[in-house]
Amino acid sequence: PLEDVPVLISEDIVISQPAKILNFLRKQKYNADYDLSAKQGADTLAYIALLEEKLLPALLHTFWVEAENYCSVTKPWFASRIAFPLSLYLPGKMSRKVLNRILLTRGGPPLYSLTEVEAQIYRDAKECLNLLSKRLGTSQFFFGDTPTTLDAFVFGFLAPIYKVCFPRVQLQEHLKQLPNLCRFCDDILTCYFRLTVSGHSPAGQDTADANLQKLTQLVNKESNLIEKMDDNLRKSPQHPPRKLTTLKLAAGGEESSPLNRLSP
Amino acid sequence: ATLCFQAFLQMCNLPIQVVCRANAEYMSPSGKLPFIHVGNQVVSELGPIVQFVKAKGHSLSDGLDEVQKAEMKAYMELVNNMLLTAELYLQWCDDVTVEEITHPRYGSPYPWPLNRILSYQKQWEVRRKMKAIGWAGKTLEQVLEDVDQCCQALSQRLGTQPYFFNKQPTELDALVFGHLFTILTTQLTTDELSEKVKNYSNLTAFCRRIEQQYFEGHDKDSSATAAARSAKRSLLR
Numbered sequence: 001p002l003e004d005v006p007v008l009i010s011e012d013i014v015i016s017q018p019a020k021i022l023n024f025l026r027k028q029k030y031n032a033d034y035d036l037s038a039k040q041g042a043d044t045l046a047y048i049a050l051l052e053e054k055l056l057p058a059l060l061h062t063f064w065v066e067a068e069n070y071c072s073v074t075k076p077w078f079a080s081r082i083a084f085p086l087s088l089y090l091p092g093k094m095s096r097k098v099l100n101r102i103l104l105t106r107g108g109p110p111l112y113s114l115t116e117v118e119a120q121i122y123r124d125a126k127e128c129l130n131l132l133s134k135r136l137g138t139s140q141f142f143f144g145d146t147p148t149t150l151d152a153f154v155f156g157f158l159a160p161i162y163k164v165c166f167p168r169v170q171l172q173e174h175l176k177q178l179p180n181l182c183r184f185c186d187d188i189l190t191c192y193f194r195l196t197v198s199g200h201s202p203a204g205q206d207t208a209d210a211n212l213q214k215l216t217q218l219v220n221k222e223s224n225l226i227e228k229m230d231d232n233l234r235k236s237p238q239h240p241p242r243k244l245t246t247l248k249l250a251a252g253g254e255e256s257s258p259l260n261r262l263s264p
Numbered sequence: 265a266t267l268c269f270q271a272f273l274q275m276c277n278l279p280i281q282v283v284c285r286a287n288a289e290y291m292s293p294s295g296k297l298p299f300i301h302v303g304n305q306v307v308s309e310l311g312p313i314v315q316f317v318k319a320k321g322h323s324l325s326d327g328l329d330e331v332q333k334a335e336m337k338a339y340m341e342l343v344n345n346m347l348l349t350a351e352l353y354l355q356w357c358d359d360v361t362v363e364e365i366t367h368p369r370y371g372s373p374y375p376w377p378l379n380r381i382l383s384y385q386k387q388w389e390v391r392r393k394m395k396a397i398g399w400a401g402k403t404l405e406q407v408l409e410d411v412d413q414c415c416q417a418l419s420q421r422l423g424t425q426p427y428f429f430n431k432q433p434t435e436l437d438a439l440v441f442g443h444l445f446t447i448l449t450t451q452l453t454t455d456e457l458s459e460k461v462k463n464y465s466n467l468t469a470f471c472r473r474i475e476q477q478y479f480e481g482h483d484k485d486s487s488a489t490a491a492a493r494s495a496k497r498s499l500l501r
Contacts, residue, residue, distance in 0.1 A: 042417035043335065049342035101396040131334040 040143055044150040047135070047142075050128060051157050057102050058125030058171060059157060061118065064098040068167040126174050132158075133178040140187065147188070155188045163189075268442025269313060274478040275433045276317060314435055328429060336429065336436045339421065343436075346414035347443045349399060350407050354457060356390040358404055361452055404456075412460045419464040426473065433474070441474045 036044070063074050078094075079087035106117050132154060136142060141151045161171050162185045175181060305316075328336065355366045370386060371379025394400045399407070418440060427433045428440070444467060448458050462468055 038420040039423065042420040043338070045413065045417040046335070046338040046342040046421075049345040050338040053341045053345055097396075104393045104396040131337055134330040135334045137331070 036143060036148060040148075044148065047132075047150055048153050050131070051153060054124040054128035055157050057106055057121040059161060060098045061102060061121060062161070062166065062168070062171055064095045065102065066166075066168050070095060073164065073166055122170060125171060129171075129175055129178060129181065133181050136180050136184060138180065141184075151184075151188070155185060158185050159189070267445055268439045271441045271474060271478060272314070272435060272438035273317070275438060327432060328434065332429060336434060339418070339428070339436050340439055342414060342417065343439055343443060346410055347447075349394075349397070350411045350414075350457075351443070351447070352390055353394060353399055353402070353407050354404075354452065356387050357394055357400070362387065365452060408456055408460055411457065412463075415461055415464050415467060419467050422466050422470060424466065426470075437470075437474065441471055444468075444471050445475065 062069055064070055075091045075095075078091045082090055102117065102121065103114070106121055139145075141147045142154065143150065158175065158181060161175055162182065166172070354361055356362060366387075367380070367383045370383040373379075374382060391400065402410075422428055427437045429436070444461055447461050448468070448471060452458075
């Protein structure tokens with residue numbers, strides 16, 4: 001679909017909106033909350049509501065409404081992933097939609113001007129970050145040692161703030177004062193985002209470059225390996241040349257699939 | 265919301281007097297209900313009222329540690345996010361309810377055509393808000409499902425305890441009571457919403473307990489009618 005992100009495409013089925021995606025995955029037996037008690041499940045719902053209510057407006061604002069951020073980072077980034085001529089129109093539309101949403105949900109009296117609304121939503125966001133930090137404490141994930149849906153949600157909200165290089169970064173500075181949340185983001189990034197590049201890679205261009213580098217290294221290693229095998233084969237004439245072709249094909253197959261994973 | 269706040273003040277043992285006014289929204293400094301009038305100060309909305317009361321030395325959540333306070337805030341957001349939005353949706357976006365109940369009630373203090381104009385204006389405002397947060401595309405079934413999920417979460421969190429944070433009531437208890445009591449006692453075109461809540465026996469027991477403890481202890485007749493009147497008033501928001 002043109003406007004709705006995130007989108008999950010599984011064979012022929014297209015699903016958008018996080019809640020529906022989660023339901024779909026659960027029905028396919030992918031559930032990170034299997035070991036949670038009923039109370040912890042309830043807590044998950046509550047914390048997600050907190051994130052959406054308190055942190056999301058400020059996050060959206062940082063990306064889409066803050067003029068410097070929008071012009072220098074968000075718009076080019078999104079425009080580069082969307083086909084022309086939609087790239088001219090869609091980012092602007094999303095920006096207007098976000099501003100509308102913020103004003104309608106948070107902009108009633110006694111907050112009359114946009115700057116007052118902005119001040120309020122950033123205050124709320126900082127309070128929310130503090131609350132999350134207190135809740136996380138010293139544990140690795142929110143419910144002990146294994147990650148759950150809540151960890152994924154929190155990461156999804158925090159990682160863009162933490163990693164994207166914006167010109168105006170008040171939320172990022174606040175987040176950096178909460179070391180346990182930074183450690184939480186770093187842990188998840190290293191564990192789960194090593195080689196794959198999703199459409200919403202939190203560090204954007206940096207991760208893409210790093211992954212390209214890693215891939216190039218991998219390919220180089222493989223080609224070195226192939227050369228060595230080539231040499232061996234030439235030195236031992238009893239091995240039939242057929243095996244050489246099979247090796248090359250296999251190497252070719254492996255090369256092409258990571259490349260496929262890279263393309264959006 | 266009026267009821268949440270009444271419950272909260274009762275729990276703090278502060279005496280209050282409920283007065284019904286047609287122009288309540290205009291009297292409030294933020295345009296939102298409820299608001300309180302103390303001496304020469306007027307404070308509106310539950311959050312600021314709680315802080316105001318706290319500044320005067322009354323607080324229900326002092327006994328909680330940091331993690332519990334975080335949890336309490338999270339649950340309050342859940343209630344606001346789900347229950348409040350669902351109530352607004354039902355009042356203003358469900359055509360049957362709007363025609364039969366909301367329009368007549370909202371416009372009742374005013375003469376024609378002002379009553380129709382004001383209620384259409386309010387409806388348009390609420391629908392715009394719903395569209396911005398993505399609830400406009402939801403059907404009634406989906407909204408009821410969300411309410412059910414929220415009640416399930418609240419029920420699981422409450423468990424067999426008397427209050428959400430065990431022995432003492434907190435702001436969360438007042439908030440949940442206010443919303444659930446309103447849902448359970450207000451007459452709508454269908455009973456589906458109250459049925460969803462009634463499915464969770466510990467939640468209905470919770471409401472009953474708070475009602476008995478904080479509203480029937482005082483003047484039985486006046487507080488019960490005041491609670492019922494304010495329950496209707498909160499639906500008019």
